[in-house]
Amino acid sequence: MSTRRVTASDIARSLGISRATVGFVLNDTPGQTISEATRTRVLDEAKRLGYRPHTAARALASGRTRIVLLVLPDWPLDFNLRRNIEEASLALDEAGYTLITYTPHPTGQARPLWETLQPDIVMSMTMFAPGMAESILASGVARLIPDPRVPVVDEYSDDGPVLQAQHLFDLGHRTIAFAGSADPRVADLVASRRRRASEAADALGLRLLPSREIELTDASALSAIDEWRASGVTGIAAYNDDVAGTLVGAALRNGISVPEDLSVIGHDDTPLASMFEPRLSTIRMNSIGLGRYLAQLALSTVEEREAPTVGPELQMVLVPRESTRRA
Known part of the structure; x- marks a missing residue:
């Protein structure tokens, strides 16, 4: 069985038309006056013969790899x-x-x-x-x-931390904390969201305690919660829903009621946020739109x-x- 690639010349020969006409159709070359009937014949014959465009040659000719x-x-x-x-x-x-x-x-x-x-x-x-x-x-x-x-x-800017701070402020919280992630891979992103939260807190007149970087463990979360609550924190803005879920879980397992004793808001609106109990307040990003x-x-x-x-x-x-x- 032959495995030779079908070419534009093969299509032209089969239809009895010029190679140039076939090339214009296959490459959708602008500025050509080719009838719709001829265009349809070329495309149908290309499909029948199993024509596949030569990607490397097309890239060389167009100057693009796409x-x-x-x-x-x-x-x-x-x-x-x-x-x-x-x-x-x-x-x-x-x-x-x-x-x-x-x-x-x-x-x-x-x-x-x-x-x-x-x-x-x-x-x-x-x-x-x-x-x-x-x-x-x-x-x-x-x-x-x-x-x-x-x-x-x-x-485009990440206004999520601003919305987190505003939400806690609107609910009457006046001393809050920002909970970052201890994952070193997202250190720059955590720093950016922490900075935005600090700017929002200053603008609203909120007291924002020093951030803690949370590992996704009860021990890390509970240590931060105990420190913050001792300083009067009633609301926490978390870097993402994973951190928020860790904080809420650790609090509940240690007799701290959420949201009665402590309000927690996450970020990203991942599936976790709506499956967790209590369901997490969060910030939704339009991932499809972005x-x-x-x-x-x-x-x-x-x-x-x-x-x-x-x-x-x-x-x-x-x-x-x-x-x-x-x-």
Whole structure:
């Protein structure tokens, strides 16, 4: 059995039309006056013969690989991050692009993927590590997001901690604490949310006690709870729902009522938040909207069109549940 790849010439020969006409149809070349009947005949014959586009040749001809490389920080792949990536991948696939994720490690010896794949664009969910952007540009990739050569216009900010502080304030809490995560992989993100919580507390006139980094154990959570309650804390804003759930579980197992003695609000609205008892108040992120936004940002840069705007679908939303109550 022959395994020879079916070519555009084979389709042209079968239909008795020119190779150029077939090429124009298969490549959807703009500016050509080809009748819809001829276009349909070419596509039907291509399907019948089992034609598959030669990806490498097409990339060489167009100057594009139609690959988007997303550089991920060494974060845990939690619920919202997975949904962000899945939705961005789907949106890019719909536009004819492939999303590939890559997590570089400080001790890694593998050749960076931007050198082997030659992607159309390299994106990162955080600022590129020192020297990384220079390495990407030196490999021949011309498009970066974020681009260190372009002044940053930050349209998107994590307002979750602000909503957490406002919710506790509205319930009458006046001395609160921020509970971070002890996972070193998310230290920068924890620091960012802690800073936003501190700014919100200052603006509202709340007393915010020094943060504690919580390991997902009863001992770590209870130690922080005892220290904070001794200082008058009645409400806790947690870095995420995992930390919030750990705090609530430790409190309940040690005779501290939630929310009667202590209100706790999480962040991310993961499935855990609505399955926990008491159900966790939390902050909902539109993971689907954010994933779509990332995809459109990549496409607008590669295809040199207007960048998408940050709409209301990317705003954080408070989800009040039973783990918080009026002080």
